[in-house]
Amino acid sequence: HRIVVLISGSGTNLQALIDAQGTPSLPDAKIVLVLSNRKAAYGLTRAQNVDPPIPTQVLALQPYLKANPGKTRNDYDSEVSKIVLAASPDIIVLAGWMHVLSDTFLGEVERENIPVINIHPALPGAFDGVNAIQRAFDAFGRGEIENSGVMVHKVIREVDRGEPVLVRTVEIKKEDTLEDFEQRLHQTEWGVIVEATKIVLESRGKKPSA
Numbered sequence: 121h122r123i124v125v126l127i128s129g130s131g132t133n134l135q136a137l138i139d140a141q142g143t144p145s146l147p148d149a150k151i152v153l154v155l156s157n158r159k160a161a162y163g164l165t166r167a168q169n170v171d172p173p174i175p176t177q178v179l180a181l182q183p184y185l186k187a188n189p190g191k192t193r194n195d196y197d198s199e200v201s202k203i204v205l206a207a208s209p210d211i212i213v214l215a216g217w218m219h220v221l222s223d224t225f226l227g228e229v230e231r232e233n234i235p236v237i238n239i240h241p242a243l244p245g246a247f248d249g250v251n252a253i254q255r256a257f258d259a260f261g262r263g264e265i266e267n268s269g270v271m272v273h274k275v276i277r278e279v280d281r282g283e284p285v286l287v288r289t290v291e292i293k294k295e296d297t298l299e300d301f302e303q304r305l306h307q308t309e310w311g312v313i314v315e316a317t318k319i320v321l322e323s324r325g326k327k328p329s330a
């Protein structure tokens with residue numbers, strides 16, 4: 121199974137996938153490309169440090185628009201899908217990819233019938249969007265929630281309608297600092313992203329291809 125991972129940052133979730141590939145946690149799976157929309161993303165270094173190195177590419181939005189006058193955000197997304205599809209993935213994993221992918225991207229990968237999953241550091245329906253961890257922590261402080269969690273969901277064209285693949289609750293303790301909670305949450309993410317990738321790859325293997 122060929123995995124393409126899209127990142128923007130430190131890439132700890134990518135690292136979890138790197139460590140799991142080819143082990144019983146993620147058998148017969150190989151990360152064939154890491155694409156970042158930020159040149160400075162440390163996840164790129166993680167990919168390059170693997171032996172043999174995992175191929176990496178960078179496509180950043182603003183430089184792309186500057187270098188290609190007249191091109192739009194849709195053209196950028198289309199370029200992203202071209203790069204990703206050229207790697208012939210069986211699954212596309214958004215692991216901290218900080219752009220919402222447009223219809224253009226999803227339309228093109230849907231046509232090829234390739235599943236796209238995303239990890240989000242909150243429970244389904246709660247704290248969509250950015251700063252979810254901080255917002256959950258603050259809501260706990262105000263007594264509005266008892267715990268939070270992590271989910272991996274399918275990414276489909278209808279924004280925020282993708283069904284969850286795997287959801288895990290993460291406890292918030294009274295004595296937690298934000299950092300304590302963040303640490304526990306990220307550790308949960310690393311397990312969840314690997315398991316969810318395995319679930320989707322296995323279910324894909326069973327379905328007759330459309």
Ligand code: GRF
Pocket residue numbers: 127128129130131132133134163215216217239240241309
């Ligand atoms: C994770 O918390 C993920 O849930 C969110 O962005 C963060 C990425 O972290 N979407 P990393 O780059 O995998 O370390």
